[in-house]
Amino acid sequence: MGAAALIGWPAWAQINEQRNSIEVPGEDGMIVRSLRFLDLETPVDYFDSWLTPVSHFFVRNHMHEPVELNAGDWRLTVGGEVDKTETFSLRELAQLPVHSVVNTLECAGNGRGLYRPQVPGIQWQKGAVSTARFSGPRLADVLHRAGVKSNGKHVMFRGLDEVPGKVPPFIRSIPIEKALDSDTIIATHMNGEPLTKHHGFPARSLVPGWIGAASVKWLTEIKVLEAEFVGNFMSPGYRFPNQPVKPGDSVKPEDTHVLTGLSVKSVISGPLEGSGLKSGRVTVHGAAWAGEADIVKVEISTDGGSTWNAAALRREQSRFAWRLWNYAWTAKRGDYVIQSRATDSQGRVQPSDAGWNPSGYLYNAIDEVKIHVG
Amino acid sequence: MSGKTLHILLLMLGAFTMARLSAARNVATPNEELPAGAMQQKATTACLECHEARIIVQQRLSKPAWTKEVDKMVKWGAVVDANDRDALIDYLSTNFNAEQPAYSAPRTATESKPVKGTPQKTAR
Numbered sequence: 001m002g003a004a005a006l007i008g009w010p011a012w013a014q015i016n017e018q019r020n021s022i023e024v025p026g027e028d029g030m031i032v033r034s035l036r037f038l039d040l041e042t043p044v045d046y047f048d049s050w051l052t053p054v055s056h057f058f059v060r061n062h063m064h065e066p067v068e069l070n071a072g073d074w075r076l077t078v079g080g081e082v083d084k085t086e087t088f089s090l091r092e093l094a095q096l097p098v099h100s101v102v103n104t105l106e107c108a109g110n111g112r113g114l115y116r117p118q119v120p121g122i123q124w125q126k127g128a129v130s131t132a133r134f135s136g137p138r139l140a141d142v143l144h145r146a147g148v149k150s151n152g153k154h155v156m157f158r159g160l161d162e163v164p165g166k167v168p169p170f171i172r173s174i175p176i177e178k179a180l181d182s183d184t185i186i187a188t189h190m191n192g193e194p195l196t197k198h199h200g201f202p203a204r205s206l207v208p209g210w211i212g213a214a215s216v217k218w219l220t221e222i223k224v225l226e227a228e229f230v231g232n233f234m235s236p237g238y239r240f241p242n243q244p245v246k247p248g249d250s251v252k253p254e255d256t257h258v259l260t261g262l263s264v265k266s267v268i269s270g271p272l273e274g275s276g277l278k279s280g281r282v283t284v285h286g287a288a289w290a291g292e293a294d295i296v297k298v299e300i301s302t303d304g305g306s307t308w309n310a311a312a313l314r315r316e317q318s319r320f321a322w323r324l325w326n327y328a329w330t331a332k333r334g335d336y337v338i339q340s341r342a343t344d345s346q347g348r349v350q351p352s353d354a355g356w357n358p359s360g361y362l363y364n365a366i367d368e369v370k371i372h373v374g
Numbered sequence: 375m376s377g378k379t380l381h382i383l384l385l386m387l388g389a390f391t392m393a394r395l396s397a398a399r400n401v402a403t404p405n406e407e408l409p410a411g412a413m414q415q416k417a418t419t420a421c422l423e424c425h426e427a428r429i430i431v432q433q434r435l436s437k438p439a440w441t442k443e444v445d446k447m448v449k450w451g452a453v454v455d456a457n458d459r460d461a462l463i464d465y466l467s468t469n470f471n472a473e474q475p476a477y478s479a480p481r482t483a484t485e486s487k488p489v490k491g492t493p494q495k496t497a498r
Binding site for chain 1: 405425426428439449451472476481482483484
């Protein structure tokens with residue numbers, strides 16, 4: 001069929017020369033930000049179902065996926081500031097009570113490609129965000145089995161990512177309070193199926209409402225620490241300036257803080273940018289999320305932000321999940337900029353300008369699409 | 375149709391074709407490569423051992439930003455001869471700066487059948 005594996009490429013990524021396309025098994029129509037290592041973005045028009053099918057769920061890998069992963073041999077160790085280091089097999093994890101969380105997972109760098117001036121990193125546009133039902137044992141149950149000592153204040157996750165060259169390993173930590181939250185889990189399943197390799201098989205941490213990097217894939221070690229883990233992916237990685245920054249300026253590490261919860265944000269999933277529509281009834285639709293907060297309002301403007309009208313929030317909701325919304329608009333002929341603006345239960349409002357920062361994190365400016373009604 | 379009208383139409387057609395060709399040049403191919411230049415081979419050796427060219431070609435950075443990136447990557451194991459560092463930074467910042475049109479990313483095939491479970495073994 002003309003498909004050829006490429007030297008040095010993942011065996012599962014194939015170029016179909018006749019159809020000039022990239023075939024990645026299990027991934028359906030995804031935007032390719034990178035194949036090696038794998039970074040796939042969800043097209044915004046896929047934001048039409050509350051739960052994102054796994055084949056449409058964005059993929060963010062910092063490094064190469066583990067070459068060999070065998071469910072039978074895999075072990076998770078829990079150590080550090082605990083009474084007794086514990087080791088769990090996948091079978092032993094499965095014997096703990098199962099908890100499910102519908103979570104909107106968003107890469108901290110989602111929207112990086114929209115900042116000006118541009119900053120280095122994967123140039124995500126709007127789709128490094130998806131929603132799934134994650135299931136597995138509570139992290140708290142696993143930690144209690146080992147017994148957290150009173151000086152244990154942070155919980156570190158280490159993944160099995162294959163580290164190229166001298167790149168620092170992918171290790172992150174979260175404060176003990178979030179680790180013990182009843183919705184923080186070690187996910188083994190996603191939408192009712194075992195995790196696929198691209199999503200962290202056989203287990204990942206799942207830290208709901210927080211930036212995606214907190215949810216470490218191919219989890220192999222949990223360590224209770226007295227202080228935040230010190231490493232590249234805690235600092236300088238995944239930190240945000242304490243004060244607004246002039247676009248293009250650099251920021252000292254001591255003037256930054258570690259990223260935790262997601263911002264308030266909405267994205268228009270239709271009509272799509274550049275669409276030509278017929279006059280009459282048009283449904284503007286999309287998704288809105290706010291990390292640990294709830295979406296209370298999504299407003300739409302069709303006149304460049306002079307007037308705003310409430311969109312209808314769709315019925316499906318869960319504490320850490322996005323809300324889908326629609327807005328019925330009677331469109332007359334002309335050229336329009338349609339904008340969406342979300343407000344959350346903490347009173348945060350999606351801003352007209354996202355706060356530029358040197359790593360391009362947490363882009364959440366009011367979304368807009370330009371369309372023509374003829 | 376007058377000769378003048380035909381001439382204008384041909385000019386428009388030519389402009390349209392040029393625009394299409396120009397747009398076509400900006401369309402990414404599935405198999406991304408680093409652009410031609412004196413440093414193409416050295417950049418390929420130094421950078422693509424760990425990641426594909428697409429990660430580079432989607433960047434639109436200033437020379438100071440490329441300098442930081444190259445120095446970070448050398449710290450992380452990229453093999454760049456000290457004598458080549460400045461030329462590599464020039465090569466990257468000449469080809470991938472804010473003046474270049476945005477990178478247009480391809481998509482995976484839509485006919486891929488979702489794979490249940492997990493592939494047990496993959497290679498890089």
